[in-house]
Amino acid sequence: MEDKRTEIRRIIRDTKTLPSLPGVIAKLSSMSQDNRISAQEIARVVSSDQVLSAKILRLVNSAFYGFSGRVSTVSNALILLGVNVVRSLAVSSSIFEIMGKNVVGLWEHSMGVAVAANVMSKRLKLPEPEETSTAALLHDIGKVIIKIKLQEDYGRLTAHLAEKGLMMREAERELLDTDHAEIGEWLAQTWLLTEKLIEPIAWHHNVEKSIVHQTKTAVVHVSDVLIKASGFGFSGDDIVPRIQPVAWNRLSLTEPLLESIIEEIEDKLVEVKNFSLEIQLGDEYKT
Amino acid sequence: MRCRPYERAVFGTNAIVCIVTKGPMQNIPIALVAPGMVLAKEIKSSEDPASMTICGKGVKLTESLIGRLRQMGIQSVTVEGHPVTMEGETSLDEMLAALDKRFSHVATDPLMMKIKAMYRKHIQLSMGESGGR
Numbered sequence: 001m002e003d004k005r006t007e008i009r010r011i012i013r014d015t016k017t018l019p020s021l022p023g024v025i026a027k028l029s030s031m032s033q034d035n036r037i038s039a040q041e042i043a044r045v046v047s048s049d050q051v052l053s054a055k056i057l058r059l060v061n062s063a064f065y066g067f068s069g070r071v072s073t074v075s076n077a078l079i080l081l082g083v084n085v086v087r088s089l090a091v092s093s094s095i096f097e098i099m100g101k102n103v104v105g106l107w108e109h110s111m112g113v114a115v116a117a118n119v120m121s122k123r124l125k126l127p128e129p130e131e132t133s134t135a136a137l138l139h140d141i142g143k144v145i146i147k148i149k150l151q152e153d154y155g156r157l158t159a160h161l162a163e164k165g166l167m168m169r170e171a172e173r174e175l176l177d178t179d180h181a182e183i184g185e186w187l188a189q190t191w192l193l194t195e196k197l198i199e200p201i202a203w204h205h206n207v208e209k210s211i212v213h214q215t216k217t218a219v220v221h222v223s224d225v226l227i228k229a230s231g232f233g234f235s236g237d238d239i240v241p242r243i244q245p246v247a248w249n250r251l252s253l254t255e256p257l258l259e260s261i262i263e264e265i266e267d268k269l270v271e272v273k274n275f276s277l278e279i280q281l282g283d284e285y286k287t
Numbered sequence: 288m289r290c291r292p293y294e295r296a297v298f299g300t301n302a303i304v305c306i307v308t309k310g311p312m313q314n315i316p317i318a319l320v321a322p323g324m325v326l327a328k329e330i331k332s333s334e335d336p337a338s339m340t341i342c343g344k345g346v347k348l349t350e351s352l353i354g355r356l357r358q359m360g361i362q363s364v365t366v367e368g369h370p371v372t373m374e375g376e377t378s379l380d381e382m383l384a385a386l387d388k389r390f391s392h393v394a395t396d397p398l399m400m401k402i403k404a405m406y407r408k409h410i411q412l413s414m415g416e417s418g419g420r
Contacts (some may be wrong), residue, residue: 230401231385
């Protein structure tokens with residue numbers, strides 16, 4: 001019998017068992033490897049899928065990136081956010097759609113962390129805040145795979161962590177011999193996402209292991225802790241972990257600075273709640 | 288603070304709706320808007336501040352008005368007070384108890400305890416506990 005790690009890697013490799021992604025995304029993956037392809041050509045490919053374009057624009061105009069309704073075309077989104085971010089948004093909008101209403105808590109947690117990362121990146125004047133927000137949006141993507149593809153294990157995990165008072169990641173390590181961060185890393189590698197996104201996904205619980213993009217990883221880590229502290233959404237457990245000193249030092253945070261960042265995040269979370277409700281209620285309006 | 292549930296079934300959540308007599312404003316999705324709420328900001332036809340005003344500040348919303356706003360594609364409105372709590376957390380005490388529970392694993396970490404105090408303050412302010420009670 002194959003062990004859990006092998007089983008999960010096989011599930012990820014076998015695209016047939018992955019949540020069905022639109023064909024456009026496969027096309028984008030191959031296009032993004034080719035430097036000669038212009039943003040206009042990529043915009044044309046994305047725009048050919050109307051539903052996907054609408055979803056991407058909705059995410060771009062959400063509170064995660066701070067453009068608030070000003071991005072009206074896929075071409076503009078590509079110019080403002082870059083090809084890599086738009087491609088990851090195409091992936092995440094599809095994934096989160098598959099998650100559906102059963103996992104609203106995880107969706108809200110992810111969106112909350114994305115907003116927190118955006119606020120923090122901007123307040124600390126860090127480069128590439130859009131990449132960091134996108135990494136934050138995807139940081140728990142490994143949990144989605146566990147929940148969708150390993151439903152039986154997910155049930156055992158929730159029972160195990162409730163019984164022992166563990167964090168989700170500790171329960172995953174004990175029962176699956178891997179965790180959602182590592183599964184997310186495998187997934188992001190399979191999708192050929194950029195290292196700027198892979199490192200924060202892989203090391204958001206272990207910032208010191210992140211070498212090249214440690215600042216982005218540190219932002220995602222602290223944002224994750226803050227959103228758990230806030231109690232916004234539900235990531236699988238309701239335990240606030242410590243902020244790792246390596247992340248705190250890396251970002252040169254101070255307590256007064258953090259307090260004012262928290263206030264700004266809490267304000268923005270109202271918008272995130274709106275966004276989440278609109279998505280949940282969107283279908284009901286149309287019918 | 289007076290609290291009363293509005294007569295609306297909102298996709299299964301038990302939205303506890305509170306009317307705050309004096310306090311901030313809240314931006315809420317159109318789906319959770321109920322008759323009797325008062326607009327704290329005018330509603331514009333688009334994001335552009337120069338666009339047409341559809342409904343003025345201070346207007347008390349009615350069922351038919353809400354229906355028309357919905358037809359026009361308005362997504363959210365800003366109303367007076369903080370009428371909607373959507374987390375299913377019904378009281379300040381419960382919110383603070385949940386905060387304690389969330390932080391129970393880091394109770395010996397001085398930094399995390401300071402962060403907890405920041406959130407505690409935020410919860411108290413957002414629930415209208417500005418030193419009144």
